């Protein structure tokens with residue numbers, strides 16, 4: 010079990026995270042927040058790459074920075090951005106990382122073959138990585154994180170660069186992995202984790218906004234989400250009445266999905282809130298061009 | 301752990317720049333050697349003398365040599381049909397045209413004999429030449445030359461006194477009376493140590509600084525740092541990188557020196573002179589013969605120079621490592637190292653001429669490695685101290701250890717972005 014106790018992180022004068030308190034047990038956690046919210050910052054601390062400016066991070070009651078090797082033996086980590094050795098093949102590269110993870114060569118060879126199979130790269134095992142596409146590199150990264158069969162698996166935006174088919178396969182792999190270990194997946198894409206996460210952690214204003222199941226989080230908007238069909242010309246006026254979540258064109262009309270707290274119009278169709286709705290609602294002030 | 305170190309070493313030896321440079325440097329050294337080899341046949345005379353008359357130059361052996369030369373000069377009289385007193389005087393009155401008349405064999409004979417005469421003349425004059433040498437006068441000349449005063453001048457005179465004692469002892473034991481290649485004109489000592497060995501040191505430094513900077517900053521430059529430093533081995537991998545760098549350094553020095561010295565000793569034959577003293581009067585190249593603080597046969601001097609330079613280079617590796625950990629960029633590391641090296645070398649030149657700082661600042665590695673031909677000698681300008689080399693290496697070992705401790709502690713705690 011991992012516990013974050015009053016964890017803060019400052020970069021110079023800038024506070025990225027403030028007094029974070031969290032508990033993770035086994036299961037799949039989705040760390041969901043827009044870009045710049047502090048996901049990577051939190052994850053780098055969990056990977057012992059950065060020290061908290063305040064507070065502490067405990068694994069089974071012990072400070073992870075004091076546990077050193079003992080903690081990192083349990084850790085699998087995929088950074089948001091990472092490089093590779095251009096003239097190495099995935100096999101050579103993974104063998105090197107396996108050595109750093111304290112895995113014997115023979116054992117590593119078996120494991121590498123198995124993992125490359127799992128991420129659908131067995132054919133290019135001995136090809137130089139400089140010819141690889143972004144998605145292939147990302148999959149090597151995922152394989153790398155799994156080399157030591159980690160008890161704690163932390164993935165920072167793992168789906169970046171993957172195509173829809175690969176994403177689907179990856180989601181499947183994740184839910185399988187989440188059964189018997191702690192998996193923390195950060196993302197700013199709701200669909201990545203919506204269907205598989207046991208719990209979602211959302212960060213807002215440097216603090217934890219929610220840490221709950223998808224259902225519970227959605228309940229916070231229960232009875233406030235509607236859909237209705239309006240004329241395109243009415244759209245601007247509508248914006249002033251309600252918080253628009255999405256709009257789509259249909260036979261000359263615009264179907265809008267929105268949040269309204271207060272007495273609803275009879276023409277509005279109440280709908281079940283989705284995680285996406287919560288995300289859009291909570292981060293409506295953030296620049297969301299990237300979502 | 302051995303596997304990690306091996307994998308780190310592999311990163312260097314897979315770098316094309318590195319392999320290319322190694323080949324270029326080796327070729328360059330070969331070229332230096334071959335370019336200077338036109339007189340290698342003449343060098344056989346010194347070997348021949350040591351073989352025939354023994355390495356030590358004694359009154360008896362000199363006498364014997366003189367007799368033998370007389371015999372051969374007699375032969376010359378027969379060959380030329382004119383009274384020859386010495387080859388030297390013979391050549392003196394010989395015109396080029398006349399010389400051409402002799403067969404190649406005869407010419408070669410004359411030439412050999414002339415060289416023997418030259419060796420004999422130098423050997424005969426050793427005692428009188430050495431009478432004229434005074435360590436005090438040498439020190440005073442240096443003081444004059446560098447305009448030293450105060451503390452600095454005093455230190456130099458004190459050292460000169462110590463060297464005088466050593467010099468007197470040397471004259472007593474006859475360490476200086478051993479056959480060696482004539483310092484004039486061959487300058488073999490300078491050629492081997494100042495030209496060849498220094499070139500090797502320079503090349504090795506370039507290679508090891510590149511290699512160490514490459515290895516130490518490898519993860520940051522390839523953006524694999526987040527992966528590598530979060531593994532089980534984690535930041536301790538830096539220790540492996542240091543070991544790997546030291547290992548790579550060892551391999552580089554061994555290979556570069558191996559190749560170069562193998563070529564050198566293939567071209568230049570030292571067969572009978574390995575045991576000849578560096579302080580030999582024949583090894584007198586410039587104003588002064590070399591005077592080592594200890595009795596040093598050539599083989600011992602060479603070995604000690606190699607051991608010493610190797611130690612210095614290892615220390616340079618450690619210093620490069622410390623710089624690289626701090627700046628995380630291999631080009632900056634290389635640049636900073638170059639500046640550091642140059643500043644250390646020039647530092648004594650900026651010191652006041654009256655202060656002991658002038659000497660204290662010579663206790664640095666750059667000064668040691670830049671003058672391999674003067675190592676362990678007592679008359680090497682400002683670096684004449686008996687224990688200069690040993691002290692410098694000791695002091696810098698401590699400095700390197702402190703640097704290592706500082707950067708490891710820094711790196712252990714630093715945020716890796």
Ligand SMILES: Nc1ncnc2c1ncn2[C@@H]1O[C@H](COP(=O)(O)OP(=O)(O)O)[C@@H](O)[C@H]1O
Pocket residue numbers: 020023025042043044045046047048049050051717
């Ligand atoms: N090394 C750094 N120095 C200064 N500010 C940083 C650094 N890393 C991240 N930040 C800032 O901290 C905030 C959180 O960043 P990050 O943790 O990368 O967010 P996310 O991963 O959620 O996109 C951002 O505003 C970012 O600009």
Ligand SMILES: [Mg+2]
Pocket residue numbers: 045048049050089165166
């Ligand atoms: Mg991020």
